[in-house]
Amino acid sequence: MAGGKGKQAKFAELGQMPNVFQNFDYKKPELVGANGPIELKGKWDELVFKNGKPIVLELACGRGEYAVNLGKAFPENNYIGIDIKGNRMYTGAGQALEQGLGNVAFLRTRIELLDHFFAPGEVDTIWITFPDPHLKKGAEKNRLTAPRFIELYRRIAKHAATVNLKTDDPILHTWSAETCTELGLPILERIDDIYKNGRPDGPLGIKTYYEGLNISGSNTSMYLKFALH
Numbered sequence: 001m002a003g004g005k006g007k008q009a010k011f012a013e014l015g016q017m018p019n020v021f022q023n024f025d026y027k028k029p030e031l032v033g034a035n036g037p038i039e040l041k042g043k044w045d046e047l048v049f050k051n052g053k054p055i056v057l058e059l060a061c062g063r064g065e066y067a068v069n070l071g072k073a074f075p076e077n078n079y080i081g082i083d084i085k086g087n088r089m090y091t092g093a094g095q096a097l098e099q100g101l102g103n104v105a106f107l108r109t110r111i112e113l114l115d116h117f118f119a120p121g122e123v124d125t126i127w128i129t130f131p132d133p134h135l136k137k138g139a140e141k142n143r144l145t146a147p148r149f150i151e152l153y154r155r156i157a158k159h160a161a162t163v164n165l166k167t168d169d170p171i172l173h174t175w176s177a178e179t180c181t182e183l184g185l186p187i188l189e190r191i192d193d194i195y196k197n198g199r200p201d202g203p204l205g206i207k208t209y210y211e212g213l214n215i216s217g218s219n220t221s222m223y224l225k226f227a228l229h
């Protein structure tokens, strides 16, 4: 599973990976795994992890650095990386298999459809890692911390669930905190510069591909943790 492969070869391999589940038609809430169609809503533990441990999502996972590295560091949890881009998740899914991480899986779908694939209360914790900041005027509704997404997370998460947002975009960071305040959601932690005054030796120090690109130009990684209720 070395690099240098074309997209088609990656897609073919992705379809054979036992830890990958894909929603090929966004108009239909159907998933296909390596063994064919599979219904996972409310059944991730019964059919995939089989260990009764909490389920943690990494949204906009890209290559899935958080799903893989947290999965390795915290075997007491299960992790699911979620993204629409199969060629990106190919990297993380392959690493999880190579490293024998039975507590790490990947779901290829649009985040907007999450409640088709998870039952109420099935999710314990959510990470959102370097999501697109959608900076254009009027595009705020597309941010993964917009009220409509928070409402969606509330539908699938446990009452005590938390959301962890890591971004290098100061506008998204501040706007997300303000959104929490407007919605009355408790902000549990806010770090404006992880590598200067955060805890970079723990989970917050896991570096993702987009973090390295420094697209925002801030050269600063920020963290926001908030409760969903």
Ligand SMILES: C[S@@+](CC[C@H](N)C(=O)[O-])C[C@H]1O[C@@H](n2cnc3c(N)ncnc32)[C@H](O)[C@@H]1O
Binding pocket: 059, 060, 061, 062, 063, 064, 082, 083, 084, 085, 088, 109, 110, 111, 112, 129, 130, 131, 132, 208, 209, 210, 211
């Ligand atoms: C800026 S990248 C960050 C990827 C990765 N977390 C990282 O830090 O390297 C944003 C990711 O969000 C995914 N994405 C954007 N909108 C999405 C949606 N509505 N549903 C699923 N994935 C989405 C993109 O495919 C992309 O991989």
